[in-house]
Every structure is written in structure tokens, then in C-alpha cells.
Amino acid sequence: MSLSERLIALRQAKGLTTNKLAKMAGIAQSTLRDIEIGQKQPTIPTLSQICDALGVTLSEFFSDTEQELTLELRRLVENAKQLDPDQIEALNQFIKTMTQSTASVVDEDGVDYGDTLAAHRTDNPTDDMEPEAWDSIQTFKKFVRKDQDSKRKSGK
Numbered sequence: 571m572s573l574s575e576r577l578i579a580l581r582q583a584k585g586l587t588t589n590k591l592a593k594m595a596g597i598a599q600s601t602l603r604d605i606e607i608g609q610k611q612p613t614i615p616t617l618s619q620i621c622d623a624l625g626v627t628l629s630e631f632f633s634d635t636e637q638e639l640t641l642e643l644r645r646l647v648e649n650a651k652q653l654d655p656d657q658i659e660a661l662n663q664f665i666k667t668m669t670q671s672t673a674s675v676v677d678e679d680g681v682d683y684g685d686t687l688a689a690h691r692t693d694n695p696t697d698d699m700e701p702e703a704w705d706s707i708q709t710f711k712k713f714v715r716k717d718q719d720s721k722r723k724s725g726k
Contacts, residue, residue, distance in 0.1 A: 582641070
């Protein structure tokens with residue numbers, strides 16, 4: 571991936587326009603545009619300003635590992651960077667349960683959510699969870715159920 575392609579991918583992953591990123595980096599929008607279309611090579615200080623605005627280091631900007639991540643995974647990583655260690659552990663446990671097995675789930679109203687992921691554990695990993703983390707999971711579950719209901723009703 572070229573420097574300009576990498577820059578565009580990172581900018582888009584952050585949901586930024588060229589104009590917004592240029593303002594955040596303290597450079598002219600035309601300069602950023604020229605860099606993105608490959609007409610201009612940035613100086614190290616300019617690229618450093620752009621990276622700071624994107625929230626990445628120069629090393630991360632040139633890293634091959636980050637380039638292999640899809641947009642969805644980059645967003646997940648960006649969100650996870652905001653979590654404390656306990657929240658990261660809870661998220662990891664949640665993700666593990668999503669990959670362990672599937673089972674059809676019907677809620678108390680008789681709504682079948684189809685192949686909902688389930689873990690078959692004997693302990694309760696939420697016992698030591700902070701109330702805010704538990705609330706976040708409950709909010710996420712409601713969002714997923716609402717999204718599934720919308721898709722089911724629209725025939726998707």
C-alpha cells in the first residue's frame with residue numbers, strides 16, 4: 571500500500587474528511603489533497619502532524635500489521651484503546667463466548683433470534699464485572715436484537 575493509499579485508508583477509518591483532517595493537523599487542505607493523490611510527498615514533520623491528528627505514531631503509520639486489518643477491525647481496535655485493562659479482559663471474554671458455539675435463542679416474548687452465539691460455562695464471568703460494563707453489554711444486546719428485528723421485518 572502506498573503512502574497516499576495508507577493515508578486515505580486511515581483518514582476514512584477515522585471518519586474524517588480531507589478538510590477536517592487538514593485542520594486537525596494544522597496544514598492546508600490543498601497540501602493534504604496533493605499528498606493523498608500522490609502529487610506531493612510530505613516532509614517528516616508534516617507527516618508527523620498528520621499522524622498525530624489521526625492518533626497513530628509514524629511507526630504505526632508504516633506498519634504492515636495495521637494494513638492487514640479491515641476497517642471493521644481497525645474500528646474495534648480504536649474503540650478498545652479507550653478501555654481500561656479490566657474492560658479489555660471483559661471484552662476478550664465476550665468475544666471468546668461469541669466464537670465458542672451457536673444455539674437458537676428465544677426471548678421471554680417468544681421472539682426467536684435464530685443462531686445466537688452462546689458459551690457453555692459453569693461459572694459466571696459477569697460476577698466481578700463493573701456495573702457500567704454490564705450496562706454496556708445490556709445496551710449492546712438490545713442494539714443487536716433491535717437490528718436483527720429490523721432485518722427480519724425488512725426481509726434481509
